[in-house]
Amino acid sequence: METHPLYGELKITRKKSGYSRGKNGYEHILFATLNILIEEGYNSISFRNIAKACDMNVGNVNYYFSSKQELIRQLLEAIIGHYEDEFDKSLDQDGIAAEDRLRAYITIVLEDIKTKKTTRLFPELWVLANQDSFVADRVEALYRRARTYLNKIILDLNPDLPAKERETLALFLSASMEGMTTFAGYNKPWADHMELIINITTKSFLDLVKNITVNDISALSNSKKS
Template identity: 50%
Template sequence: MARRRGGGPKKVTNFIVPDLKITPRTGGYARGQDGFEQILRSALTLLVDQGASALTLRRIATESGMNVGSLNYYFKSKDDLIRELLNAVISSYEEAFDEIIHEPGASAEARLENLVELILEDITTKKTTRFFPELWAMANHDGFVHDRMNELYERARVSLNELIAEINPSLSGEAREILALFISASMEGMTVFAGYEKPWAARMPVLQALAKKSFIELVKNLRSEDLKVE
């Protein structure tokens, strides 16, 4: 949950997106919830600390304190595990985004600013700086990961699209999609320059201010015809 300095309703500061939001298992699988969560957290730790090459079922099992046979009780394949890991990651972002875009009493512009600040602050964390580039690299050579990454980013852009529609309702649906993609890509690109331990990390507050100002002006003033979109 967002932590707000001084109790103000419109300023989000020191926000850290939870690493994972894991949906509780039901029925006969409920008893294995702890093991299920431990495996996903171990997979995340390996990916962040050691990279994609460490993401094998044997390494994940060892990190989880179990053997491969036990791990296979929870996940039949590495693809199943990656699907659940990505779903848990993006669900944590969706929950955080939803809290911001439905902030009571805040204007759409203020909520967009808060969303931008949240994303750029999150980019400065070790988890985010390392996790996503590893997935980008995997997606270049693994069709399954490629498709899951596309799904992940499509879900992440839903909140941006919703705020764009509020701020500039005259934009067509396709124009909103393109603009949401542009804003998302612009922020994601900061990972390699101002992420955790990157050369421009100390200047992230300045980059945040620039991003908020420029994105708000762009969303307010863009017209569908500017993009040659009907």
């Protein structure tokens, strides 16, 4: 893991080709890009601005990354990798009950929402995903991989729930937490209520996941038709 003093960790996989030209060049560029994305927005990301932030010339940036898309791809992979490692460390340990894994998942996600990186980065990516199919694919991949942990937890807590309903429930839980970014993220009006939000989320999610049945969902659908 590589650490930025303001924005925490990224799981950076060093490129074999060209890395010898500068021990920290590859990481430096990725963190500079992350900084620009958070502080100034996606439209400010250019090789020229990145080179200036890294105190190098544009050719050096282009040496490590052949295009802006490749650079964004590597940055998002580093972000995804960090979250996967966090989930692995907290959720995939033997002997941890499913309820405790769900509590841990909720805490990881909502505590992360409080950080400046997450509050600034993800809304920027959500907007950009509506305009750029490449970014949309990478963002969906990030959330899809994160939801695999929720799917496993739901399966353990409610093994009778069919796969389609389980996956949709995981989507609902994930989206419900991500929506808190607007209200309780970094410097947001409800940021100081996060501990209470975590407790409410844990209680409501546990009740929902353990008790919902496919018949409950079907009954709600049928009531709309009648």
